[in-house]
Amino acid sequence: MTDTPSHLLQKAAAYLERPDQERITYIRSPRWIGYPRAQEILTQLENLLTHPKAHRMPNLLIVGDTNNGKTMLVRRFCNHHKPDDNPEGEAAKVPVLFVQAPPVPDEGRFYNAILELLFAPYKPGDRADRKQFQAIKLLRTVGLKMLVIDEIHHLLAGSMTKQKAFLNVIKYLGNELEVPIVGVGTRDAFRAIQTDLQLSNRFDQALLPRWANDEMFLRLLATFERSIPLRTPSNLTDGALADKIYSMSEGYLGEISRVLESAAVRAVETGLERIDKRLLDGIGWISPSDRRKEPRN
Numbered sequence: 001m002t003d004t005p006s007h008l009l010q011k012a013a014a015y016l017e018r019p020d021q022e023r024i025t026y027i028r029s030p031r032w033i034g035y036p037r038a039q040e041i042l043t044q045l046e047n048l049l050t051h052p053k054a055h056r057m058p059n060l061l062i063v064g065d066t067n068n069g070k071t072m073l074v075r076r077f078c079n080h081h082k083p084d085d086n087p088e089g090e091a092a093k094v095p096v097l098f099v100q101a102p103p104v105p106d107e108g109r110f111y112n113a114i115l116e117l118l119f120a121p122y123k124p125g126d127r128a129d130r131k132q133f134q135a136i137k138l139l140r141t142v143g144l145k146m147l148v149i150d151e152i153h154h155l156l157a158g159s160m161t162k163q164k165a166f167l168n169v170i171k172y173l174g175n176e177l178e179v180p181i182v183g184v185g186t187r188d189a190f191r192a193i194q195t196d197l198q199l200s201n202r203f204d205q206a207l208l209p210r211w212a213n214d215e216m217f218l219r220l221l222a223t224f225e226r227s228i229p230l231r232t233p234s235n236l237t238d239g240a241l242a243d244k245i246y247s248m249s250e251g252y253l254g255e256i257s258r259v260l261e262s263a264a265v266r267a268v269e270t271g272l273e274r275i276d277k278r279l280l281d282g283i284g285w286i287s288p289s290d291r292r293k294e295p296r297n
Helices: 012-016 020-028 036-049 070-079 107-117 128-141 151-155 159-177 189-195 213-227 239-249 253-271 277-281
Strands: 059-064 096-100 147-148 183-184 201-210
Touching: 012 020, 012 059, 012 213, 020 096, 036 059, 036 070, 036 147, 059 070, 059 189, 059 213, 059 277, 070 096, 070 147, 070 183, 096 107, 107 128, 147 159, 147 189, 151 183, 151 189, 159 183, 183 189, 183 277, 213 239, 213 253, 239 253, 239 277, 253 277
Parallel strands: 059 183, 059 201, 096 147, 147 183
Antiparallel strands: none
């Protein structure tokens, strides 16, 4: 290809010369779409990572609705701070550890997850305090600088006693390791952290709100369009088409991505090579709110 089409990024344009199936695979592949609020939170994370050690480290709680880009944002940050095998040292270096909270607040299962991520042998039946000692020792050895806990709202699935015990684990790890802890979850995560006044005072909140149907949303659609390898411009920022996409996605970033992915695949398969309202009507989309409704006979 000699010239990059004006409506596409160079990387996306290169797929116009490949077989349709390769193009469809690329369309379905996860991609990072940068936008101002996400960049602000990434900057916050970078600042936390370089914070000098202190007994009471600052922490961050990233809160947003389900399917609104929280985990992808944090994983992008983690990918910029990957573990280093450190072949000349005694142990690998792990600056950031990304761990998912167990489905219920269980100290032992949480330490199991940490030890598995560090490829450490352990006995699942050991007492929690033994696993705690092993985990903390390993986390110090690998030079941990930040602990990220995804789905932290899961702690609300347990009794108040279990919730308090799990919050104490978070507090203890932060104190012992002197590293910032980043929690990621739904708005329930904020409610969960607030049950411990001492811990809540250490967490700043970073909200990822649903998108409004405004100028920022149009910029987001324009960015998406430049990354989707279709031969003909779709003009996603056109008022009626943008309104249609917003209505279908209800402003959730993950839903916006899925709508455009499904529509782009259909555009390739049908030979239309662009996204329009008629094509959107034909992808069989069910809105997030309709998915939550109870089925009727």
